[in-house]
Amino acid sequence: DSGVTQTPKHLITATGQRVTLRCSPRSGDLSVYWYQQSLDQGLQFLIQYYNGEERAKGNILERFSAQQFPDLHSELNLSSLELGDSALYFCASSRISRGAGNTIYFGEGSWLTVV
Amino acid sequence: DAKTTQPPSMDCAEGRAANLPCNHSTISGNEYVYWYRQIHSQGPQYIIHGLKNNETNEMASLIITEDRKSSTLILPHATLRDTAVYYCIVRVAQGGSEKLVFGKGMKLTVNP
Numbered sequence: 001d002s003g004v005t006q007t008p009k010h011l012i013t014a015t016g017q018r019v020t021l022r023c024s025p026r027s028g029d030l031s032v033y034w035y036q037q038s039l040d041q042g043l044q045f046l047i048q049y050y051n052g053e054e055r056a057k058g059n060i061l062e063r064f065s066a067q068q069f070p071d072l073h074s075e076l077n078l079s080s081l082e083l084g085d086s087a088l089y090f091c092a093s094s095r096i097s098r099g100a101g102n103t104i105y106f107g108e109g110s111w112l113t114v115v
Numbered sequence: 116d117a118k119t120t121q122p123p124s125m126d127c128a129e130g131r132a133a134n135l136p137c138n139h140s141t142i143s144g145n146e147y148v149y150w151y152r153q154i155h156s157q158g159p160q161y162i163i164h165g166l167k168n169n170e171t172n173e174m175a176s177l178i179i180t181e182d183r184k185s186s187t188l189i190l191p192h193a194t195l196r197d198t199a200v201y202y203c204i205v206r207v208a209q210g211g212s213e214k215l216v217f218g219k220g221m222k223l224t225v226n227p
Contacts, residue, residue: 002158002160002161004158033215035217037156042217042218042219042220043159043202043217044217045215045216048212048214055212056212056214058214088156090159092158092215102213103164104161104215106151106158106159106161108157108158109156109158
């Protein structure tokens with residue numbers, strides 16, 4: 001158990017809909033990362049937040065957005081869903097944003113199926 | 116834009132040491148090498164990381180060459196539960212962030 005909690009574990013929704021994935025980082029971790037893993041793309045970095053502020057952005061679509069709240073939990077919002085958005089979405093956390101020994105720990109992921 | 120190269124797959128006999136190679140010839144002096152693994156579709160699991168010196172923890176050992184252009188992850192006594200995709204990653208520093216950029220990884224199959 002990494003200490004990173006993600007909900008829901010599984011989600012099935014229809015095209016065009018909107019969903020919210022939730023992540024609670026490990027206790028004391030200020031940084032949250034979101035990754036997407038689909039069959040043909042591997043693990044893709046989406047976005048990172050540090051203590052409530054966006055710190056780095058990767059291959060995140062405009063239909064997707066994220067935020068980190070004052071209690072440090074994070075939400076990834078996916079809207080106007082398409083079949084190709086079906087994937088595993090991982091949240092990860094770390095103590096700080098960068099630096100030696102800044103190990104990143106991953107949650108177990110949220111399976112999103114768009115039908 | 117992964118900065119590492121790994122063979123796509125490797126087999127290992129149960130109980131034997133598994134030596135997983137990784138090339139990172141363009142690594143910068145202050146960049147760390149990290150190893151993660153992913154079992155089925157579980158979340159990536161941190162294994163070990165290092166800069167210059169060899170490192171060992173309860174899971175594995177990491178041997179980094181003197182020129183830092185390659186490294187080897189050693190699982191001293193592989194078990195069936197070590198079957199997974201192993202990722203060798205060089206941390207990418209960008210602005211105030213160090214994210215993990217995953218490549219395709221290497222599938223290790225431990226056979227009975």
